[in-house]
Amino acid sequence: MYGKLDEEIYMEQPEGFAVPGQEHKVLRLWRALYGLKQAGLAWWCTLNESLKELGFECLKSEAGIFFYKKKGTNIVIGIIYVDDALFRGPNKAVVDAIKVQFMHKWECRDLGEPNEFLQMRITHKGHTFHLDQCVYLQKIVECCGMLNTKSASTPLPAGYYATKNTESVDAELRSHFQMVIGSLLYLMLGTRPNIAFAVTHLSCHATNPSQDHLNKALYICHYLIGMSTASWAGLTAASWHLFPLHWIYLVVIYVLHFISGPVSNFTGIAIMHTLWNSCSS
Numbered sequence: 300m301y302g303k304l305d306e307e308i309y310m311e312q313p314e315g316f317a318v319p320g321q322e323h324k325v326l327r328l329w330r331a332l333y334g335l336k337q338a339g340l341a342w343w344c345t346l347n348e349s350l351k352e353l354g355f356e357c358l359k360s361e362a363g364i365f366f367y368k369k370k371g372t373n374i375v376i377g378i379i380y381v382d383d384a385l386f387r388g389p390n391k392a393v394v395d396a397i398k399v400q401f402m403h404k405w406e407c408r409d410l411g412e413p414n415e416f417l418q419m420r421i422t423h424k425g426h427t428f429h430l431d432q433c434v435y436l437q438k439i440v441e442c443c444g445m446l447n448t449k450s451a452s453t454p455l456p457a458g459y460y461a462t463k464n465t466e467s468v469d470a471e472l473r474s475h476f477q478m479v480i481g482s483l484l485y486l487m488l489g490t491r492p493n494i495a496f497a498v499t500h501l502s503c504h505a506t507n508p509s510q511d512h513l514n515k516a517l518y519i520c521h522y523l524i525g526m527s528t529a530s531w532a533g534l535t536a537a538s539w540h541l542f543p544l545h546w547i548y549l550v551v552i553y554v555l556h557f558i559s560g561p562v563s564n565f566t567g568i569a570i571m572h573t574l575w576n577s578c579s580s
Contacts, residue, residue, distance in 0.1 A: 302331040302341025346379060349404050353397065367397060385413060419489055432490050436527055439482045443520055450525025451518060454497035461501055464509035476508040479516045486523070494519055 309325040310332075312318065331341040347357055355365040355377055367375035367388075375388035375397050384401070388394045398409055413421050418435045421428060440446060483498045497519050504512050 302338060302343075302345045304328055304331055304337060304341055306337065308335070308337075342381075350377065350379075350401075353400050353404075380417060382407075383416065385416065417489070418485075430490055431529065432486055433527060435489075436486060436523055439479075439486070440520060440524060440527075442482075443479060443517060445517065445520055445524065448521060448524060451521035452525070454494045454519050454522045455500070455515060456518070459515065461504055461512060461515065464504060464507045464512065466507075466509070468507050472510065472513060473506070473508055476513045476516060477505055479513070479520070480505060483516065483519055491523065491529075494522070497522075 308328045310328060311325055312322065318324070328335070331338040335341075343362060350357070350365050353367070354369055355367045355375075358364040358366065363379050365377040365379065367377065373388050373390040373393050375386055375394055377397075378385040378387075384407070386394050386398055386401070388397075401407070402409065415421060419430050419432055420434060421430060423429075480498065480502050483494065484502065487495050487498045497515075501508075501512055501516055501519075
């Protein structure tokens with residue numbers, strides 16, 4: 300609700316709060332309200348201006364990531380998602396100073412070292428950290444009634460192509476399919492880019508799915524069961540000195556162009572690797 304509005308917008312007086320005798324009048328909005336179409340942009344513009352005052356610069360390829368780098372100081376990466384903020388850097392004193400300045404501008408509090416962010420668990424092991432959604436995946440498997448089922452070796456059967464359903468819409472089937480595919484989309488954007496093709500291929504049929512489409516969405520769950528403990532790994536802030544700064548920037552930009560989710564939700568450092576790869580056939 301902090302975002303200032305550039306447009307002239309009016310709204311009816313809220314029910315129960317109308318001024319007696321002036322119920323016919325409307326109110327002019329000076330700041331964005333939840334539900335307003337302009338709310339997201341207004342919030343980001345206000346946030347961006349406040350972070351600029353602190354010395355941050357927004358990454359051009361990702362509006363939710365900000366970099367702080369001044370001569371004689373260490374870099375600080377800020378990740379902002381709506382009203383959740385993470386700050387990370389190799390120098391704890393610099394990061395703490397930035398957080399204090401940020402909390403002076405915004406009504407918020409420091410929750411300490413993050414262990415979870417956007418349903419992604421964050422664990423530290425020596426000079427590495429890991430991001431995973433194992434708990435979230437377990438909830439999906441339980442919701443789909445697939446506990447103790449066999450795993451699959453691929454996200455979809457070899458050569459499978461989803462065809463359009465020509466039959467009438469089954470509301471119950473559609474609701475079930477959209478629930479499954481929506482959950483898989485969140486996993487895909489978070490920590491499982493290896494199911495990107497399978498999920499996006501099936502999601503094209505979300506308005507009128509067939510039983511076959513639902514079965515193949517559940518097939519993806521079978522595949523994930525076989526790698527339920529997989530995670531993204533990266534170096535912690537203490538290991539930043541091992542890599543030149545310009546190389547870190549290149550890795551950040553490359554991964555962001557590859558898939559927005561993992562780096563947007565990233566809390567330790569911008570160097571990440573997975574245990575999978577892909578190539579064109």
